[in-house]
Amino acid sequence: MDIRIPSMQRLTRLLQQIPYLASRNVHKVAEFLLTMSTDKREAFLAALQGTCAQVELCRECYCWKEKSEGCALCQDATRHKNIICVIESWGDVCAIERSSAYRGVYHVLGGLLSPLDGIGPEDIYLRQLVERVGSIEGRIEIILAFNQTPEGEATGAYVSHMLKSRESVTLSCLARGLPVGSSLEYMDRLTLHKALVERRVY
Numbered sequence: 001m002d003i004r005i006p007s008m009q010r011l012t013r014l015l016q017q018i019p020y021l022a023s024r025n026v027h028k029v030a031e032f033l034l035t036m037s038t039d040k041r042e043a044f045l046a047a048l049q050g051t052c053a054q055v056e057l058c059r060e061c062y063c064w065k066e067k068s069e070g071c072a073l074c075q076d077a078t079r080h081k082n083i084i085c086v087i088e089s090w091g092d093v094c095a096i097e098r099s100s101a102y103r104g105v106y107h108v109l110g111g112l113l114s115p116l117d118g119i120g121p122e123d124i125y126l127r128q129l130v131e132r133v134g135s136i137e138g139r140i141e142i143i144l145a146f147n148q149t150p151e152g153e154a155t156g157a158y159v160s161h162m163l164k165s166r167e168s169v170t171l172s173c174l175a176r177g178l179p180v181g182s183s184l185e186y187m188d189r190l191t192l193h194k195a196l197v198e199r200r201v202y
């Protein structure tokens with residue numbers, strides 16, 4: 001049980017809502033925030049609030065973008081607009097960008113299908129993907145780049161089911177050889193680079 005310090009308990013309860021923060025680290029993070037210099041803490045809080053106010057999701061690829069600017073990915077004229085990498089999260093987009101293996105565009109689903117967690121097709125940006133594909137002329141390659149997990153497999157199968165009847169679409173996926181259960185975000189650059197360059201027909 002936590003030592004009774006109500007203000008501290010309020011902070012740790014809030015930190016526990018951050019899904020990627022291991023619960024054993026919650027107290028360490030709380031202590032880190034409390035021992036920051038006032039200047040640093042104020043800059044940190046201002047950056048957090050400022051970022052929330054100044055970014056939004058691109059309505060085409062669902063990556064984050066500055067509200068005041070176009071999407072850095074969709075509006076990059078050097079990217080192939082007919083190659084779309086379908087991916088779970090913005091973090092995965094950052095991982096692929098770091099691998100320097102890809103010059104197409106993205107479609108972030110904002111999650112993966114997971115019946116056990118109550119996440120169905122309407123809860124992620126799947127319908128938007130189908131609409132987007134329908135609006136593009138010419139041949140399109142859709143790269144399914146999901147984590148090698150049951151949710152990733154299920155989402156890949158669903159996207160394939162929705163798009164396979166379209167003659168203009170070729171479906172591909174990352175090369176075999178990625179460790180089962182592996183997450184794109186934590187994969188080293190070379191492995192991810194190879195998985196993309198050697199991608200195969202789905």
Ligand SMILES: [Zn+2]
Pocket residue numbers: 058059060061062063071072073074075
């Ligand atoms: Zn975009």
